[in-house]
Amino acid sequence: xxxxxxxxxxxxxxxxxRHKAREMISLxxxxxxxxxxxxxxxxxxxxxxxxxxxxxxxxxxxxxQDSHVAAIIDFARSWDRSAPLxxxxxxxVSRSPAAAxxxxxxxxxxxxxxxxxxxLRSASPQASPNQRLIEIGDRLLGRQGRxxxxxxxxxxxxxxxxxxxFMLGW
Numbered sequence: 001x002x003x004x005x006x007x008x009x010x011x012x013x014x015x016x017x018r019h020k021a022r023e024m025i026s027l028x029x030x031x032x033x034x035x036x037x038x039x040x041x042x043x044x045x046x047x048x049x050x051x052x053x054x055x056x057x058x059x060x061x062x063x064x065q066d067s068h069v070a071a072i073i074d075f076a077r078s079w080d081r082s083a084p085l086x087x088x089x090x091x092x093v094s095r096s097p098a099a100a101x102x103x104x105x106x107x108x109x110x111x112x113x114x115x116x117x118x119x120l121r122s123a124s125p126q127a128s129p130n131q132r133l134i135e136i137g138d139r140l141l142g143r144q145g146r147x148x149x150x151x152x153x154x155x156x157x158x159x160x161x162x163x164x165x166f167m168l169g170w
Contacts (some may be wrong), residue, residue, distance in 0.1 A: 001086040002107065004100045006124065007165040008092035015038040015165050021086040023079055025072060025094035025103070028088075030062060046075040052094045054131045064095075069102060071138040076103035081153070084167070092165060093126055093157065097131035101151070102170050105141050111170055113143060117150035121157075123166040130158040 007015045009028070015021065016037040023044040028034065030049040036042065048068050056063040079085050085103060089095035097120060105111055120127055129151050138147040 002081045002104075003167050003169040004103055005086045005167050006092055006096045006127070007085050007086060007088040008163040009034055009088055009090050011092075011165050012086060012088050013165055015088075016040055019084045019086070019167075022074075022086070023083070023085050024086040025075060025086055025096075025099055027099055028090065032090070038170055041098055046071060048072060048099070050095065052089065052130060058074060064130065064132045064136060066136055066140065069133060071118050072099050072102050073137070073140060075108040076106040079103070079107060081107065091160065092163060093124075093160060094128050094130045095133060097124065097127040097168075098129035098137070098151075101129060101147065102133065102137035102141065104168060104170060105137070105143065105147065108170065109141070113146040113150035114153060116168075116170060117147075117154045119170060120168055121154040123168055124157065124164065126157040126160055126164060127166075 016039045024040045025046045027048045029051045050064045051061040086099045087096045
């Protein structure tokens with residue numbers, strides 16, 4: 001069964017080791033440095049330099065663009081699925097859950113968007129997928145609004161209660 005681990009930055013080493021992940025997507029703002037876990041193959045680490053914002057034009061911040069989401073889709077489609085894919089952002093609440101949904105649908109287009117979003121909500125009560133990433137992913141994956149509607153249906157997650165990595169399986 002394929003699985004994507006969604007993690008805040010501070011637990012990526014623990015999550016990579018525990019789940020034997022060798023591939024990782026990082027959604028971190030430009031200039032935020034961190035140490036890639038040694039178990040992650042440097043050639044299989046995608047860096048997506050975006051801020052956690054839902055609209056373009058905010059001073060000095062980088063909003064998710066088509067090119068960012070296209071890179072996530074391409075990377076996910078090249079994931080060999082022999083081990084979980086690790087996806088992280090700063091807190092593991094907005095950018096990485098959105099990227100996890102996009103990656104899952106990129107690798108398995110037959111998935112039901114509503115069921116996948118419900119699985120995300122079940123795995124993480126506090127996940128609130130970034131709206132802009134979801135909208136772009138929906139369009140680039142040809143979901144015809146199904147992904148947007150599914151994320152809207154699960155609603156905003158619970159208030160942040162601390163770092164809580166989780167696994168999205170299907």
